[in-house]
Amino acid sequence: MTNPNSTKRIDWRIALLGGHKQRVTGAPADTVVVTPIGGADVDLSDAELPARTTLTKVSLLGGVKLRVPAGVDVEVEGFHLLGGRRIEPAAASPSAPVVRVRAYGIIGGVEVSRA
Template sequence: MTKTSGEDPRKTDVKVSLIGGHRLTGETLHERTLTASLIGGADVDLTDVDIPDGADLRITKLSLIGGVSLKVRADVRVEVHGLRLGGVKDDGPSEPGGPTVRVDAWGLLGGVTVRRS
């Protein structure tokens, strides 16, 4: 995860495509990331990233069709918000405390899948 300087702590990365999704890894993300596409999902892998305790990483996904596949460590809390047809699948419990990843997924079709390693 790329740290922002103290001057602009709310920097947002924006990734846009008409057709096709985005593959995001921890070293390419800032604290806020927006990914938008008409058709295409977001594949986010944060397993190799040391997210500090108390950190709040936000990923916003806007698409007509396309969901989010998120891979995190077991100690990371995941909060999913937004409106989409497809629901949320989280294959494991999160431990209390620790860092938080918030996913805001807005779209017509496509769910959010969280996998923990």
């Protein structure tokens, strides 16, 4: 599904039971993952990142595990009733690509690691 007013593609991933696992090697699209029960495990460590990429995760149970290259800036927003956020620190330059994680759910958290 794409927005006709935008040239950027949106990649939808839906799993009713179970999670979503993805390793991206090319240029990633903005991604929306919907998993009522299950998490999202996304590896962008070998991806050709544009200036800004967004990963949106919606679930009842399940969090997000994200792996990014060392110099990438990561912004996390969203809400989980139970679950935390662990973002491995990095020294990103002002011109570094930005990966924005939007995670919404009841139980789960966000964990960001670097390659």
